[in-house]
Amino acid sequence: MIVRIFVTGGTFDKEYNELAGKLFFKDTHVTEMLKLGRCKLNVDIRTLMMVDSSTMADSDREIILQNVMKAKEDRILITHGTDTMVATAKVLAKGVKGKTVVLTGAMVPYTFGSSDGLFNLGAALAFVQTLPHGIYISMNGRCFTWDNVKKNRATGEFHQIK
Amino acid sequence: MIVRIFVTGGTFDKEYNELAGKLFFKDTHVTEMLKLGRCKLNVDIRTLMMVDSSTMADSDREIILQNVMKAKEDRILITHGTDTMVATAKVLAKGVKGKTVVLTGAMVPYTFGSSDGLFNLGAALAFVQTLPHGIYISMNGRCFTWDNVKKNRATGEFHQIK
Amino acid sequence: MIVRIFVTGGTFDKEYNELAGKLFFKDTHVTEMLKLGRCKLNVDIRTLMMVDSSTMADSDREIILQNVMKAKEDRILITHGTDTMVATAKVLAKGVKGKTVVLTGAMVPYTFGSSDGLFNLGAALAFVQTLPHGIYISMNGRCFTWDNVKKNRATGEFHQIK
Amino acid sequence: MIVRIFVTGGTFDKEYNELAGKLFFKDTHVTEMLKLGRCKLNVDIRTLMMVDSSTMADSDREIILQNVMKAKEDRILITHGTDTMVATAKVLAKGVKGKTVVLTGAMVPYTFGSSDGLFNLGAALAFVQTLPHGIYISMNGRCFTWDNVKKNRATGEFHQIK
Numbered sequence: 001m002i003v004r005i006f007v008t009g010g011t012f013d014k015e016y017n018e019l020a021g022k023l024f025f026k027d028t029h030v031t032e033m034l035k036l037g038r039c040k041l042n043v044d045i046r047t048l049m050m051v052d053s054s055t056m057a058d059s060d061r062e063i064i065l066q067n068v069m070k071a072k073e074d075r076i077l078i079t080h081g082t083d084t085m086v087a088t089a090k091v092l093a094k095g096v097k098g099k100t101v102v103l104t105g106a107m108v109p110y111t112f113g114s115s116d117g118l119f120n121l122g123a124a125l126a127f128v129q130t131l132p133h134g135i136y137i138s139m140n141g142r143c144f145t146w147d148n149v150k151k152n153r154a155t156g157e158f159h160q161i162k
Numbered sequence: 163m164i165v166r167i168f169v170t171g172g173t174f175d176k177e178y179n180e181l182a183g184k185l186f187f188k189d190t191h192v193t194e195m196l197k198l199g200r201c202k203l204n205v206d207i208r209t210l211m212m213v214d215s216s217t218m219a220d221s222d223r224e225i226i227l228q229n230v231m232k233a234k235e236d237r238i239l240i241t242h243g244t245d246t247m248v249a250t251a252k253v254l255a256k257g258v259k260g261k262t263v264v265l266t267g268a269m270v271p272y273t274f275g276s277s278d279g280l281f282n283l284g285a286a287l288a289f290v291q292t293l294p295h296g297i298y299i300s301m302n303g304r305c306f307t308w309d310n311v312k313k314n315r316a317t318g319e320f321h322q323i324k
Numbered sequence: 325m326i327v328r329i330f331v332t333g334g335t336f337d338k339e340y341n342e343l344a345g346k347l348f349f350k351d352t353h354v355t356e357m358l359k360l361g362r363c364k365l366n367v368d369i370r371t372l373m374m375v376d377s378s379t380m381a382d383s384d385r386e387i388i389l390q391n392v393m394k395a396k397e398d399r400i401l402i403t404h405g406t407d408t409m410v411a412t413a414k415v416l417a418k419g420v421k422g423k424t425v426v427l428t429g430a431m432v433p434y435t436f437g438s439s440d441g442l443f444n445l446g447a448a449l450a451f452v453q454t455l456p457h458g459i460y461i462s463m464n465g466r467c468f469t470w471d472n473v474k475k476n477r478a479t480g481e482f483h484q485i486k
Numbered sequence: 487m488i489v490r491i492f493v494t495g496g497t498f499d500k501e502y503n504e505l506a507g508k509l510f511f512k513d514t515h516v517t518e519m520l521k522l523g524r525c526k527l528n529v530d531i532r533t534l535m536m537v538d539s540s541t542m543a544d545s546d547r548e549i550i551l552q553n554v555m556k557a558k559e560d561r562i563l564i565t566h567g568t569d570t571m572v573a574t575a576k577v578l579a580k581g582v583k584g585k586t587v588v589l590t591g592a593m594v595p596y597t598f599g600s601s602d603g604l605f606n607l608g609a610a611l612a613f614v615q616t617l618p619h620g621i622y623i624s625m626n627g628r629c630f631t632w633d634n635v636k637k638n639r640a641t642g643e644f645h646q647i648k
Binding site for chain 1: 335338340342343345347376431432433435436437438477478479480
């Protein structure tokens with residue numbers, strides 16, 4: 001089994017620019033995180049974009065959708081900012097059939113040392129291997145179907161709607 | 163869904179004694195790791211023992227088996243040293259019916275900062291929520307059935323036998 | 325010997341707000357850093373302010389100056405943002421006599437795990453114990469007198485002027 | 487000013503062998519630590535040995551002494567295990583004249599993420615630049631002369647004798 005991983009940015013991959021004192025994107029840390037996790041799963045990683053999900057445009061979601069549809073693998077993990085992860089999941093749900101797609105992200109950048117990113121990546125990779133076809137969000141150790149999940153902005157946690 | 167977590171020690175939970183310059187066990191870090199992972203899953207954690215799995219006796223495996231059998235939850239995660247994880251899985255396979263049991267561990271102590279533990283914990287928690295009844299080992303981002311897994315001691319990785 | 329430590333904020337003490345995705349100040353980490361460094365020096369810590377040094381006003385520098393002058397200790401360490409550390413050192417040089425004052429800071433927040441802060445704190449504490457009276461900046465493993473130092477904004481490093 | 491750094495091993499440089507589950511020495515981390523500390527001091531690093539100081543023989547101390555005596559720099563930093571740091575300082579005191587030599591070490595390996603090593607290295611580098619000729623031990627944020635220092639093995643801390 002090969003798992004396709006699409007990187008889109010989000011807090012997951014943010015870094016600290018020590019000259020400007022600001023957060024920014026450079027390259028994804030997913031490869032490094034998989035190495036740290038001693039992951040021996042067969043994965044194929046592509047970076048589609050490196051953006052804050054709060055600035056993600058409809059055209060960006062279209063790029064993600066097209067790449068998911070065209071991927072020959074039917075197990076797909078997407079790293080994504082948490083702010084609009086649910087919106088992207090909805091777009092995917094309308095267009096993608098016959099694939100298991102799991103979106104995940106992080107509340108704290110991986111480079112900051114005390115990130116939830118490694119935990120989330122491990123969980124998302126396990127969910128994508130085992131769940132039936134569908135579009136899912138994996139956060140907080142749980143997995144939600146795309147049409148029954150909401151981010152609580154006050155706590156940063158994902159919940160079921162129903 | 164409630165996931166029962168049984169802690170048995172292993173590299174996962176080792177700490178560094180700075181006076182003696184040696185590794186030792188104190189308390190489990192599983193609670194702290196779940197907090198770092200912002201895990202909101204309903205879990206119930208019990209520490210059964212804090213041992214190196216290379217020193218684990220038959221009587222220790224019997225304790226683990228009895229606790230798994232008596233647990234009212236049917237989703238059970240066991241943190242365990244990697245050296246004899248397969249042996250414990252075999253003991254469980256003989257006695258446990260109607261439950262999903264996932265064993266996981268780590269190659270590097272969580273307290274050392276560059277551990278695979280957080281990744282493994284995330285993956286194991288996802289597998290235990292989704293897999294059908296059976297005894298499994300979750301390592302290296304993958305999940306193995308108890309009767310088709312082997313640790314390669316030269317690389318520290320788990321492989322399928324067949 | 326008692327070393328007085330005045331905290332004024334700076335990158336040193338910045339934290340990551342995971343809900344807003346922004347850096348902010350809460351409490352100083354100096355106490356925690358001294359504990360990590362197993363520091364057994366007699367220190368007395370006061371937080372004067374928690375600000376970005378780029379937003380530091382003349383009135384803020386006046387507060388720092390007054391506190392340095394009034395301190396009964398003659399060994400004083402100031403944690404400070406690097407952007408205007410030199411400006412504050414100049415203000416202190418005009419008003420402070422008979423004391424050894426060392427300013428230090430960090431390029432990366434201590435909470436990010438790969439910070440220069442712990443190294444800088446160790447060096448500054450050593451310099452403040454050994455140098456004759458005067459106003460100094462301790463960065464990059466070196467110590468500069470207040471009137472012969474400049475921050476290179478392109479590299480983030482401090483250099484001698486002459 | 488050039489500071490000569492001699493590496494002799496000690497907890498400072500220990501690493502974790504994940505296959506054996508044991509601590510061991512590979513290469514020194516001093517270069518990496520200086521980089522993390524953005525140290526721009528002119529340093530020249532030589533690894534003399536990589537040993538636990540509890541196993542250090544008289545012949546090892548002789549090697550250190552010879553290297554310190556032959557070094558053309560008069561500012562010398564030695565990284566050393568804490569257990570017999572005082573014994574080595576005594577050997578150096580008998581043979582070395584006209585140089586400032588500072589020994590330092592760590593209670594927790596640098597690779598473990600919560601080490602005092604970076605703090606100690608910063609402090610020792612500052613002390614070696616500022617102190618008059620003599621043999622010193624820099625630990626716990628303080629600096630001790632070779633003939634007035636003792637390690638308390640119960641606490642791991644260094645104290646004055648008198």
